[in-house]
Every structure is written in C-alpha cells, then in structure tokens.
Amino acid sequence: MSKSTAPLIGLTLDSEEAGGYSKFPWYALRQNYCSSVSEAGGVPLVLPHEPAAVERYIDLLDGLIVTGGAFDVDPALFGADAKHESVTTKANRTQFEWAITKGMLARNKPVLGICGGQQLLNVVLGGTLIQHIPDAVPNALAHEQPNPRDQAGHSVRIAAGSRLHAIVGRDELPVNSAHHQAVDKPAPGCIVDAVAPDGVIEGIEHPDYRFCIGVQWHPEFFISEGDRALYAAFIEAAKS
Template sequence: MRARPIIGVTLDSEPAGGWSKLPWYALRQNYFSAVVAAGGLPVALPHEPALAAAYMAELDGLLVTGGAFDVDPALWGGGAPHPKVTLKPGRTDFEMAAVRAALAADKPVLGICGGQQLLAVAFGGTLIQHIPDAVAGALAHEQPNPRTEPGHEVAIAPGTLLARIVGTAPMRVNSAHHQAVATAGDGALVNAVAPDGVVEGVEHPGHRFALGVQWHPEYAVDPRDPAIFSAFVEACR
C-alpha cells in the first residue's frame, strides 16, 4: 500500500491568448490542496485520450474537475447544443476516456460539478442542457454571491454512499452550473437534490467508488465537504 495514493486530476485548458500566446492548461489550487489534505498525492493529467488507459494503470484514483464548459450533447443523445452550451472537445474526449478506463479497472472516481455530469453520461445517463429553460421556478444555480459562500441547500438521499460519507442532514453548498443531470444512467443512483428538484449528485453502487457531486467540495463551504475527499482518497488505498 502506498503512503499516499496517486490521484490523477484532470486539467482545464484554454486556447492561445490571455495568459499565454500558446494553448495552456490551468486549474485552481484548491483541487490539489484538498487531495493533499485528504492524504492523496495529486498529479495533473494532460489531455491525451490515447493515453487514458496507460494513465489509469499507474494511478490509484481519478478526480474529474469542473470548469466553465459543458459535456457535448452528442455523447448522450441530446441533439443540437443549446445556445448557452460551451464545448471543449479535447478536454471532454480525454476525460470520458479516462473515466471509462477507471471504471473498467474498478478504480475510484470522484466527479465534481461538470465532472459529475460527465460521470453520469459515462453511466449512460442524460443531462438538462440549460436549467432555466427546463425547470420551472429553478433556483439560481449560477449563484450571484462568491463561490466561497453557500448558494443553497441539498438533501442527501438515505442509504447512499454519499449519505454514509456525510450523513443525511441537508448540506449547504455552492453552485456554479447551468446544466444538470436529468437521468443518472443504468444502475446509477441520484444521491442529492436541490430544493427545486435539480439533481446534485450521482453514484453507482456497481463500482468500487464512483461518486459525483454538483457542488465544489474543494471550497469546504459545508464543514462536511472535506469528508468527501477523505472517503475518496481512502477508497484509493
């Protein structure tokens, strides 16, 4: 057993411009610090779909991060992209390949925000392309206040892996998304919902550890958020 399980962390990417004249990778530091605090050894994963299986042969677990982009509706039969949808094909191609390789090897996967949505699609699930168009009376899931503060509560489904990790009391979470899971996929479960009924988490009991949450526990807005990382890293041992 390794002293610190090696956790692959997916990166965001941007085209040339802004910070660099060349294409670049980037990610908020708190993803990495949350893994370190939970006892893991995080390593960043460049977007190389052909190497996904090779990465997973060396890693003990996979963290799929969020970002200001969306999963391509073509991957789940969603038709043409909504005008509000932003795609990053290179990133999504790699993350889907990595998730599928991890699940095939039965290695733990934690999906956060868009990573949770991608995990649901990997399970065979579907998404809502734009919450305001699909959910009457929806909350402000792209909260106006800072992401370091809660945006709303979520109800945790009893009997789920997430409930075993954080308990069944409501959690106060941040919210930074305009899409959401519509169906969790074959054999998968919804483990958390917002007051407006929007899905806030999924998991699959048929895998060793396959858990996704729509919020960003790396910010530790709720005092139980770090327990999600601790349970994930422990599953990677």
C-alpha cells in the same frame, strides 16, 4: 491490500486557446483542486490531455477526480437532437476525460466527478443532461450563484440509505453552486443521492463500483464538514 503510502490521485485539467495567460494554448486548474487532495491525505497529479497516455495514467493512478470548467459535454454524446444556444464544448478535453473515466471504472478504481465532472460521469455511464436549467426547470434556484464560490449558494437534501449519506452523516448540506446544466436522466444503475430544493439533481452514485460518486457542487472548497468527509472517503477508497 491497503497501501502504506498516500494514494496518487489524478486530476483532469481545463484547457484554453491562445490568449490571456499565454499567446499559445494552455492548461489551467484552480489550486484548491490539488490542495484539497493533499489535505485529505492523497498526492495530486494533474493530467494533460494526451490520449496515447491514458492507459499509462490509469496504471499509475489510485483514483481520479474529473474536475469542472466553464464548458459543457457535447449533447450529441447523450443522444440530444439539438444543442441549446448556451452550450459551449471542448472536444479534446471531453474526449480525454471520457477515455480516462471509462478506463478507471473498467478497472474499478475510485472516481469522483465534480460539477461538470459529475455531468461527464453520468453521460459516460449512459445518462442524459439538462442543457440549460433556467429553460428547463420552473422556478429554478440561482445555480450560478452570485456570491463567491467559497460560500454556500443553497442547500441539498441527501438521500437516506445512500453511500453519500453514510459518508457525510447528514440529511442536508450547504453547497456552493456554479453550473447551468445538471443530470436529467440518471445513468442506468445510478442512484440519485442529493437533490436541490427546486428538484435539480445534485449528486449521483453507482453502487456497483468501489467508489463512483458525482456531485454538482465544488467540495474542494471545504465549505462544510460534509465536503471534508467526502474527500476523506474518496482517499480511503483509493488506498485499498
């Protein structure tokens, strides 16, 4: 049955150690992660990393956005024998995001992974990651773009027949880019729905779930109508 009220959308927070904003550990999230949810018709709710609260969060939420951040999923979680020197991890954040993502998927509630959130989603589902694109992809694009994040860094090709293609209604989208890792082996059952010109995987989806999509770019900046359409589809799925 469709909900008559706006769906409640959880957003994972980043965490930092003492320094900068506070002399004590603190959480952070860009405002447009929340405003984009509001503009699309949802109610944003940020989620502190409280493991004991995961099941209660899942009870409350109609959908989940796993956000990005300047850190990486621990390579041990996808079976890597070594960790690239560029890799930095945040164990508590990853533990929390892992638990809430698995829980939301287990209840078939909509999940949207953004940038690092897509990488986490792929690993949770059983896939692997490229630990550092410049060392793994010959002639790679500048996936950590030098221009501002509210501008496009490159384009992506959207796979015909994918759910993402049905949502955005286009074969190609301009996207922003702020990552040094990417999906390597897609998780079992996942479909690659977006690819950069250098072959780097930019989008995945799992058709067995009501809504399970990850994108490597940051659609919360709404730099294209495709980004808006993705948010609208996610919010619509969270209403059902």
